[in-house]
Amino acid sequence: MTGVLATTVALTGCAGDKSDQSDTPAQPSSLDQQLLLPADYSGEGPGTLRSAVDLPIVDRRIVRVAEEAARITYDSTSGIDGSPQTVTGSVFEPLGEPPDGGWPVIVFGHGTVGIHSDCAPSLSPSLGGAADAIRALLSLGYILVVPDYQGLGTDTGYHPYLDASTEGYNMIDAARATRKLLPNASDKWVAFGVSQGGQASWAANELNATYSSPDLFLVGSVSVSPAADIAGLADLAWAGELTPQQSIAMVLILATLKIEHPELNLDDYRRGAAQENWALLSGCSSDSTDERLEVADALSPDDLRPVSQEATDLLRHYLIQMSGLPRSPASAPSLVLQGDQDQLIPVPWTDAAVQRACDMGADIASFVAVGRGHSDFDPTEALDWMQQRFRGDPPASTCAVEGGPSIRKVPQLTLPE
Structure with a gap:
């Protein structure tokens, strides 16, 4: 069974990864012209289902x-100011009879697709490049949920890119x-x-203890190449x-910070080709991918250099506010995977975050694959780990293992079954 996932998974990574160029985003449809699916639309507050079509x-x-x-709209919370927010996403239920207790649920946090509303995975036929992964996991008997994150897929507000708390709330x-929506969901x-x-799955694990519903049980989180602490980008x-x-x-970060902090002078952080190609560089990941990478590759060291040490310190402050994980002990076991060619x-940024999580008492297993890059990982390792969590098997931790807390591994070739 794991061979199915290993040979078909194609997960969307962060900025700069290629996407299917034929993936033309669909335009948001008016809910007034669509038939709502049968569901429980009652209640108020975070997690309330507002629509499903x-x-x-x-x-x-x-x-x-x-x-x-289905495409859903639901209530969530801003990690910036705690305000109520409307978020969209996609939900997929597998064919067949559910097991006792219902279909296990995987909430899938997508990688960077952009910061504009029309970049949302739920408006894309391939779900922003995640279609293969979703199909594979559906075939294995999981409900798949793909939140767009606040500001993607709606015109009710902006997308607070890489704000860990917002993404964590949106996942939960x-x-x-x-x-x-789905009575057969576990x-x-x-x-x-x-x-x-x-980053979103890591944050969701931390926030879950004080934010989630008492009738919903997070059994673990998997974070692949997480943007856990990105403060080093300023330096x-x-x-x-x-x-x-x-x-x-x-x-993308600077464009978002300008929305959150209108007083921020973007020209303290951009010039030259970065300034001239700002619209291209800040567009959806599925648009002009090759051209964007070519422009980014040709940028000079000065094109995105802060104008002063003071400007650098301010940027670092904002980046810590956005990420800075871990912030509190995790509520469930976690798995962290990364490639050493990322x-x-x-x-080292991820290793340091993992060490801090270990110091907080987390049940965390962390592995670094030798010779692999960003989002390039063995999906069978993640799948096996998730299956163990759903079974209730005791988690393993690498915090106290010799050579830990993050263990280097040479990837094994996975052959299709």
Whole structure:
């Protein structure tokens, strides 16, 4: 069974990864013209399901293995100011009879797709490049939930890019809302994310203890190449040492910070080709991917260098506010995976975050794959770990293992079954 996932998974990573160029986003549809699916729309507050409609456009590979493919709107919470927010997402239920206790639920945190409303995975036939992964996991008997994150897929506000708390709340509330749509959903769920989504799943695990519903049980989180603590980007920008992938992420970060802090002078952080190509660099990941990478690769060290040490310190302050994980003890076991050739999130940053989590008493297993890059991981390792959590097996930790807390591993070739 794991061979199915190993040979078909294609997960969306962070800024700079290629997407399917044929993936043309669909335009948001008016809910007034769509038929709401049967569901529990009662209640108020976070996790309340506001609407659920059939996905207007979805990859045929998903349709063949899905009993239900829906676009949902639900209530969540801003991690910036605690205000109530409306968030969209996608929900998929597998075909067949559910097991005792219902279908186990995986809330999938997607990687960077952009910061504009129309970049949302739920408006994309391939779900922002995650269609293969969703199809594979559906075939294995999991409900898949893909929150768009606040500001993506709606016109009710902006997307607070890489704000860990917002993404964590959005993940938890997506699990809540799904239970109101799908009666066959289990009360057990896993938070699973890649890159930006890895940050989201990590944050969801920490926030779950005080935020989640008492009838919903998070059994673990998987964070692949997580943007756990990105404060180091400020120092790399000051030193003129951003990689092309980091440069694209920096543009998205700065564009978001300008919305949150209107007084911020963008020209203290951009000039030259970065300023001239700002619209291209800050666009949706599925648009002009090759051109964006070419521009990012050609940027000079000065194009995204802060104008002063003071400007660098301010940027670092904002980046710590956005990420800075861990912030509190995790509520469930966690798995962290990364490649030692990651050009976006340096391994030492993740190692340091894992060590802090260990110091807080987390049940965390962390592995670094030798020779692999950002979002390049063995999906069978993640799947096996999730299956163990759903079974209730005792978790293993690498915190006290010799060579830990993050263990280096040489990836094994996975052959299709």
